[in-house]
Every structure is written in structure tokens, then in C-alpha cells.
Amino acid sequence: VELLRSLHTLKGLAGMMGVEPIVELAHAMESLVRVAQHGRGVLPAAALDPLVAATQAISGGLRAMADGVPVPAAPDSVLLALEQIAAAPWPGTEDASPPVVLPVLDAVLAGKLARSELEELQQAFERGERVSQIVFAPSPAKAEAGATITTVRAAVGRLGRIVRVLPRSVPRSDAAPGGLEFVLLVVTQSPPQAIAAAAGLAAVEVTPLARRESAAPSPADDDAFARASRKGVVRMDVAKLDTALEHLSSLGIGQLHLREEARTLASAGVDVRPLLRRLDDQERQLRRMRGTLLELRMVPLREVLEPLPLIVRGLRNTTGKHVRLAVEVGDAELDKTVAERLFPALVHLVRNAIDHGIEDVDARRARGKPEEGLLRVEAASASTMLEISMSDDGGGVDLERVAQRAGRPVPQTDVELLEILTVPGFSTRDTATTTSGRGLGLDIVRQTVEALGGTLELENRPGQGTTLRVRAPLTVAILDAFAFVAGRERYLAPIAVVDAIVEVDPAQVVRPPGRDGGARAPSLLHARGAIMPLLSLRGALGLPRAGDETRAMIVRRHGQPFAFGIERMLGRHEVLVRPLVDPLVAVWGVAGSADLGDGRPTLVLDLPALTTRLARGAAGEARV
Amino acid sequence: VSTIDTLHVVFEVGAAHYVLPASVVLELESFHGVTPVPGTASHVVGIVHIRGQVIPLVDLRVRFGLPPVEPSLDHRVVVVEHDGRRIGMLVDVAREIAKIQPTAFEPPPELVGVHAHGFVKAVAQLGPRLVMLLDCERVLGQEQGDG
Numbered sequence: 074v075e076l077l078r079s080l081h082t083l084k085g086l087a088g089m090m091g092v093e094p095i096v097e098l099a100h101a102m103e104s105l106v107r108v109a110q111h112g113r114g115v116l117p118a119a120a121l122d123p124l125v126a127a128t129q130a131i132s133g134g135l136r137a138m139a140d141g142v143p144v145p146a147a148p149d150s151v152l153l154a155l156e157q158i159a160a161a162p163w164p165g166t167e168d169a170s171p172p173v174v175l176p177v178l179d180a181v182l183a184g185k186l187a188r189s190e191l192e193e194l195q196q197a198f199e200r201g202e203r204v205s206q207i208v209f210a211p212s213p214a215k216a217e218a219g220a221t222i223t224t225v226r227a228a229v230g231r232l233g234r235i236v237r238v239l240p241r242s243v244p245r246s247d248a249a250p251g252g253l254e255f256v257l258l259v260v261t262q263s264p265p266q267a268i269a270a271a272a273g274l275a276a277v278e279v280t281p282l283a284r285r286e287s288a289a290p291s292p293a294d295d296d297a298f299a300r301a302s303r304k305g306v307v308r309m310d311v312a313k314l315d316t317a318l319e320h321l322s323s324l325g326i327g328q329l330h331l332r333e334e335a336r337t338l339a340s341a342g343v344d345v346r347p348l349l350r351r352l353d354d355q356e357r358q359l360r361r362m363r364g365t366l367l368e369l370r371m372v373p374l375r376e377v378l379e380p381l382p383l384i385v386r387g388l389r390n391t392t393g394k395h396v397r398l399a400v401e402v403g404d405a406e407l408d409k410t411v412a413e414r415l416f417p418a419l420v421h422l423v424r425n426a427i428d429h430g431i432e433d434v435d436a437r438r439a440r441g442k443p444e445e446g447l448l449r450v451e452a453a454s455a456s457t458m459l460e461i462s463m464s465d466d467g468g469g470v471d472l473e474r475v476a477q478r479a480g481r482p483v484p485q486t487d488v489e490l491l492e493i494l495t496v497p498g499f500s501t502r503d504t505a506t507t508t509s510g511r512g513l514g515l516d517i518v519r520q521t522v523e524a525l526g527g528t529l530e531l532e533n534r535p536g537q538g539t540t541l542r543v544r545a546p547l548t549v550a551i552l553d554a555f556a557f558v559a560g561r562e563r564y565l566a567p568i569a570v571v572d573a574i575v576e577v578d579p580a581q582v583v584r585p586p587g588r589d590g591g592a593r594a595p596s597l598l599h600a601r602g603a604i605m606p607l608l609s610l611r612g613a614l615g616l617p618r619a620g621d622e623t624r625a626m627i628v629r630r631h632g633q634p635f636a637f638g639i640e641r642m643l644g645r646h647e648v649l650v651r652p653l654v655d656p657l658v659a660v661w662g663v664a665g666s667a668d669l670g671d672g673r674p675t676l677v678l679d680l681p682a683l684t685t686r687l688a689r690g691a692a693g694e695a696r697v
Numbered sequence: 698v699s700t701i702d703t704l705h706v707v708f709e710v711g712a713a714h715y716v717l718p719a720s721v722v723l724e725l726e727s728f729h730g731v732t733p734v735p736g737t738a739s740h741v742v743g744i745v746h747i748r749g750q751v752i753p754l755v756d757l758r759v760r761f762g763l764p765p766v767e768p769s770l771d772h773r774v775v776v777v778e779h780d781g782r783r784i785g786m787l788v789d790v791a792r793e794i795a796k797i798q799p800t801a802f803e804p805p806p807e808l809v810g811v812h813a814h815g816f817v818k819a820v821a822q823l824g825p826r827l828v829m830l831l832d833c834e835r836v837l838g839q840e841q842g843d844g
Binding site for chain 1: 729730732734735736737738741743745746751752753755782784837
């Protein structure tokens with residue numbers, strides 16, 4: 074198990090650095106060792122030579138990297154040898170621990186399956202799912218009746234998960250005039266009759282594969298490795314997934330156009346009900362496809378947090394504090410992009426906790442706490458959001474000191490406290506420290522989290538510790554957004570940040586006295602039982618005056634409502650957001666751009682960030 | 698010097714001729730509108746979608762301190778790759794590729810260099826025309842050009 078873990082780590086690290094030859098070698102070695110671990114018994118002597126050769130090839134690759142020359146390709150002979158041994162039946166071990174899936178599968182078929190596919194079948198058995206083997210022999214007669222491998226595959230695919238479709242040659246017969254048949258291995262909940270019926274009655278032959286007799290629950294370690302191995306199967310550039318998502322997004326927008334056309338037809342008196350049913354069906358399929366693609370972008374939080382222990386160890390050394398890190402995040406997963414943006418913020422929270430939260434050994438002893446402080450990272454996901462909490466058992470936040478430093482009254486609630494702690498540049502330290510630094514504090518963390526459409530919460534337990542809770546959406550690549558018009562331009566805003574959209578009745582708007590009285594000065598709006606500032610979005614963006622702003626979009630800034638006047642709502646869209654990364658266009662208040670189907674980029678506004686900028690601008694003016 | 702190194706894309710901005718090495722120019726596109734991005738420098742007209750990518754568009758007229766004109770379909774977008782970034786430059790006309798030997802370039806006269814904010818790296822005589830070789834670094838830098 075140790076060896077497997079090391080190989081997997083090696084593979085992961087090589088993968089991160091993009092050293093493909095080493096990834097391949099480590100993967101092949103890992104597969105072989107896993108086979109050995111998975112109940113086939115011990116490593117046969119024949120496996121040792123290729124393993125040693127592979128180790129040497131990896132060392133050679135490392136030397137090449139150290140010398141700055143390209144890493145030579147993995148020697149095919151070694152890879153082949155490793156794979157052959159992994160795939161070959163291992164003599165003398167069958168009795169002790171039979172391979173799990175092989176007995177129920179035809180040996181020839183089993184030989185054609187990839188390891189991952191065998192593992193998938195094995196896991197299906199272990200979970201108690203039904204696995205069926207479906208045989209379909211194509212013939213002209215069946216094709217005429219509408220049954221081809223494509224239709225069978227589609228029909229079966231609706232009932233379950235097709236693990237593999239294998240062609241195999243058979244003696245020519247009336248049933249198989251082409252001398253060819255297809256074997257579909259399917260994991261499904263449906264009984265054989267249902268499958269046969271769905272796939273076109275007598276066209277196919279369905280054989281349920283027997284469940285393994287000793288269906289013992291697999292140990293947790295096995296599970297972990299099975300997951301790890303699934304991850305090892307496909308590695309791909311996230312950009313490719315983005316491209317796929319983008320194509321999907323334009324299909325979704327095409328849908329909207331089709332619906333508009335349908336409405337036009339309907340108003341001309343055409344019966345569009347069948348068309349609408351098809352559209353609904355198509356929309357469901359698009360949603361499923363989107364779900365699948367988004368799932369592909371998910372990474373386990375546990376992997377994302379892997380560097381934390383190292384960081385904590387470094388902090389232990391620099392601060393001299395005793396800290397133990399407990400990461401209990403379970404199986405939580407999140408989108409890779411979210412993970413990449415969130416990670417620096419989480420590291421910052423860890424640093425804060427150790428630098429400011431946890432006391433030094435003497436202070437802890439004086440308070441009767443264990444010398445070693447505890448920093449606990451936990452996670453839970455609920456539907457679309459992931460909550461990560463970070464708790465320390467340190468001294469908590471000294472309210473009076475914070476109040477004094479900020480020159481404000483002592484905060485009465487955790488919300489007020491967080492408000493002060495996230496004032497840009499706020500720090501409780503007189504001098505910069507190497508770990509937390511100074512002035513770059515919680516405000517950055519909060520901004521990062523809020524830009525993702527999430528929230529940051531603080532729970533202060535004076536003398537006992539602090540908990541910070543980060544709630545972030547599991548995925549940001551595709552955004553559910555409102556499209557609207559301001560200053561003749563179209564914009565998008567994430568639905569997640571919009572509290573409400575209200576009609577602006579001029580009678581409810583009050584213009585307070587102000588020096589400029591222009592478009593940039595906020596008015597007061599009374600809506601939804603609250604009074605809030607109302608600002609022309611067009612004015613805030615510096616756009617020329619166009620139509621009247623008859624609607625307002627209410628967002629929250631630090632818990633307070635804030636309304637932006639807009640001209641017109643256009644609707645709700647699911648869009649793929651691309652961040653604007655070039656320094657020329659990376660501006661505050663713009664989260665990225667998306668395509669609404671006209672080939673022209675539409676800006677996705679970060680309204681909470683915009684309110685912050687406006688609030689700062691106002692404060693600056695007030696001081697003059 | 699291989700032929701490829703001598704190839705230059707020639708374009709016009711406000712009646713003056715400029716060149717860029719063909720090796721940094723990815724494509725020439727016609728102008729089909731732009732999405733303005735509020736809060737950017739005045740010479741950044743916004744973002745455009747070109748061949749699957751969203752890139753910033755810089756109006757060279759504004760960058761060079763000339764009065765802006767309403768972009769029309771006659772305008773061209775010169776897409777350059779510079780320092781790993783991909784950026785569009787809005788120019789008046791671009792339809793020509795010329796061979797210019799490196800030896801033909803000479804540094805701009807000092808006074809011109811200062812007045813042009815260092816945008817012009819070198820000048821060369823191309824037939825009857827004087828062409829200016831742009832310094833992408835300066836033109837696409839973040840600092841305000843008209844300050």
C-alpha cells in the first residue's frame with residue numbers, strides 16, 4: 074500500500090509538471106502493483122525486472138530534467154512488459170483470491186477490457202448493481218426494421234451505463250450474416266426483459282451477469298485506490314472541457330432562439346405543441362450533457378488541500394508555535410477553476426489562524442489548554458454550494474484591540490467584527506510578519522470569495538478560538554445569469570448575487586441633497602420594506618444617457634441592500650464565463666465575458682465589487 | 698537572414714504607415730464591432746471575439762493621440778501576439794505585406810522618438826513611403842499613452 078501511494082504521488086507530481094514519460098511509467102508501475110494488491114497475491118518474479126527497468130527510466134528522466142534537457146520518451150518495451158504482466162493471469166494465486174469480475178465474463182472479452190473498465194464492472198458488482206451482457210448481431214433485415222448498433226446503443230444507454238461496446242467476430246450464420254456481433258456490457262437497474270424490449274425485442278440477446286458470491290464490502294483503502302485509478306485514466310487540458318462547454322452553451326442559446334421562433338409560429342395560429350415537446354426533450358438532454366461535462370471538471374477538495382500540511386509545518390518552524398492540522402473534508406469535490414481561485418484564500422486563512430489565532434506555548438499553558446494548538450479544516454457540500462470551515466482553538470479575536478486599532482466602537486456582533494477586519498488594509502499587527510504580512514488581510518479573502526459568488530462568515534469565541542466559514546459555489550464555469558440593458562449595452566450579472574429585481578416607481582425615489590446632483594450621486598429607493606441607495610448603473614459605468622431606468626437590480630454589499638438602476642431586463646441565460654485576464658481589460662467590477670450567441674462578447678458584471686468601488690469613491694469625495 | 702524574418706505587415710493609422718514583423722502578427726480581421734469595457738484606458742476600445750478567443754482591442758489612433766473616428770467596416774484589426782498576450786490593434790487600413798531587410802531599418806531621429814512616446818522603434822524607406830516599425834512593448838504597455 075505504501076508503495077502504491079508513493080507511485081501515485083510520483084505520477085501526480087510528474088503530471089503537474091507535465092513530464093509525460095514519467096507519468097506513463099509511474100502509471101504502468103502503479104497499475105501493476107495495484108493488480109498485485111487487488112487480491113491476485115504477490116508480485117511474480119517476472120514483474121521485478123520491468124519494475125526495476127521502469128525505476129531506472131524514471132531516474133534517467135529526473136537526471137535529464139536536472140540537466141535541463143528534454144526527458145526521453147518512456148521506453149515502450151518497459152511499458153509493454155509492465156502492462157503484459159498486469160494483464161496476464163497470474164499462476165498459483167487464483168485459488169487464494171480469485172479475480173473478481175473474470176469468472177462471470179467470457180475470458181476473451183475480459184482480455185479486451187481496459188483495467189478501468191474491469192474495475193468499473195467490479196465496483197458495480199460490489200455496489201449490488203445489475204450488470205448485463207447484451208449481444209447484438211447486425212443484419213440487413215434488422216437494419217430495415219430500424220435496429221442498428223447505433224439504435225441499440227442509444228436505447229441501452231437510456232436504461233443504464235454502457236461500460237464498453239466490443240465487436241467480436243463469430244461464424245457466419247443466419248443470425249449473424251456479417252460474421253460479426255457486438256457485445257455491450259451495461260450497468261443498469263433495469264431487468265433483462267426491459268432491456269430487450271427497449272433495444273428492439275428479439276434483436277438482442279441479454280444475459281445478466283451473476284453477482285459475485287462473496288460480496289464483502291470493500292475496505293476503504295480499496296475505494297480510495299479505485300477512485301485514484303479512475304482519476305489516472307483520463308488526464309486532459311481543462312481548456313478542452315471549456316471548449317466543449319462553450320459549444321454546449323451556444324446550443325443552449327440556439328434553444329432559446331428556437332423557442333422564440335416557436336412563439337412566432339404560435340401567434341400565427343400554428344399548432345406548435347409537438348415542436349415544444351421536442352424542445353423540452355432537447356433541453357433536458359442539454360442539461361444532462363452539461364451536468365456530465367461539469368462533473369468532469371470536479372476535483373476532490375482533499376487533493377486541492379494536499380499542500381496544507383507542508384504549509385503548516387513551515388509556519389510551525391517560523392512561528393515556533395505547536396500546531397496540529399486536522400483536515401476532514403470527506404469526499405467533497407469542487408470545480409477546478411473554483412479550487413484554483415479559492416486555494417490562495419484558504420492558505421491565507423491558515424496563516425491567519427496560526428499567526429494571530431493560536432497562542433504560543435506559554436500562553437496556552439497559562440490558559441490551561443494543551444500545548445499543541447489544533448487547526449481543523451472541515452467541508453460539507455449542499456446542492457450547489459460548498460462550505461469549508463476553518464477552526465482554531467486559539468485565543469479568538471481581541472475585540473477591544475481591534476476596535477482601538479480601527480478607531481471604531483467595540484463590535485457587538487460577529488458580523489460587525491468581520492466588517493472591521495475586512496476593511497482594506499486593516500491589521501492588528503504593528504509590524505509586518507513574514508507569515509501574515511501586514512495590510513493584506515481578510516479583505517482580500519473576502520473579495521476572492523465574494524467574486525466567486527460566495528460568502529465569508531466569522532465566529533469568534535474569545536479565549537477559545539475562531540472559526541471562519543467560506544461558502545463558495547461548487548462550480549463557476551457556467552453561470553446562471555440575468556441579461557439586461559444599461560446605457561444601450563447588454564450586460565450579464567450572476568443570479569446568485571441579485572436579491573431581487575424591482576420596478577422603479579419614480580414616486581418611491583427620493584433624491585437627497587448633493588453637490589453635483591448628477592448621475593453619479595445615489596438616490597434613495599424604498600423597495601421591499603427597506604430603504605437603500607439607488608445608483609444608475611449606466612452612470613456608474615460612465616456610459617452616456619440612453620433610455621429611462623425603469624427597473625432596479627438589488628444586490629447586497631456587506632449585508633446591506635444596494636440598488637442599480639437599469640433600463641430593461643432581457644431574460645435569464647446559462648452562459649460560460651471567461652475571465653478577462655489581459656491587464657488592459659482586467660478592471661474592477663467586471664468578472665469576465667460571455668457569448669450570448671451573437672458572436673459578440675457580453676460583459677459579466679461583478680455588481681458587489683462595483684458597489685465597493687463606488688462606496689470608496691464616495692468616501693474619497695467626502696474627505697475633500 | 699531568412700525570407701520569413703524580412704516579411705512585415707504594413708498598415709495605416711491616420712495617413713502614416715507603420716509596420717510590424719509578420720512573425721508577431723497572427724491575423725488580419727475586419728472590424729465587426731466591439732464590446733466596450735468600462736474603466737479601461739481611453740485607447741482600449743473594448744473586447745472582441747476573434748477565432749474563439751476574447752481579446753482586448755486597442756485603438757491605435759487614440760493611442761497615438763489622434764482624434765478618434767467612428768470605426769467602420771473598412772477598419773482592420775491586426776491581431777498580434779506579444780509576451781504571451783493576444784491583442785487586437787484597430788488600424789485604418791491593412792492590406793499589404795512587404796519585404797524589408799533588417800539593414801533597411803534605422804533608429805528614428807531623436808526628436809521624433811521623444812514625441813512618439815517611444816512607440817516607434819525604427820524607420821525605413823519602403824519605395825516612396827516612409828514606414829515606422831512599432832514597439833509593441835510600448836504600444837501595449839499599461840501606462841497611459843496620452844499622459
